[in-house]
Amino acid sequence: MPPTEIELDPVDFVTTGTVGPKGKRLFHLQGGQGSDLVTLILEKEQARALAESIAEMLDDLAERLPDATEEEVNLSQWDMSLRDPIEPLFRIAQMGLGYEEARNLVVLVAQELLVTDEEEALPAQPEPQVVRLWGTREQMRALSEHTLQVVKQGRVDPKSNGHLTYYWI
DSSP: OOOSEEEESSOSEEEEEEESSTTSOEEEEEEEETTEEEEEEEOHHHHHHHHHHHHHHHHHHHHHOTTSOOOOOOGGGSOOSOOSOOOOOEEEEEEEEEEETTTTEEEEEEEEOOOOOTTSOOOSOOSOOEEEEEEEHHHHHHHHHHHHHHHHTSOSSGGGTTOOOOOOO
């Protein structure tokens, strides 16, 4: 049975990325600390919401804590690629963000989506797994900016959802 809680404090890296062709991409959130690597699956809209929430939180922190300056992030200096092996631990149901002022670290908390079939008995593990990824404000700003780029790399017309549409004139 996998552990119910994993905490990488602090992460060496945190990133998002996709696997698969446009229209069938699978989004991943990944963090690592030393030899520990955690990969999670998330939906495209969860990725977008995460990126926007991180940016909003960091902007708010910059206003409230002007002494704790944050460097401008140049993504070309960051390795934001997914690391191998890409073996997802679970699909994310919900996420949260927090900030610990004493250490000037942001925590990203991801909780597992538990799916049960009404006809089946309760799952062997009724408590969802939780992953906490602690990172610097700079790491989280890079994650936010990179994730927005990843989300935008999709189809030109997201309504097509990978299906061919015929128009008659």
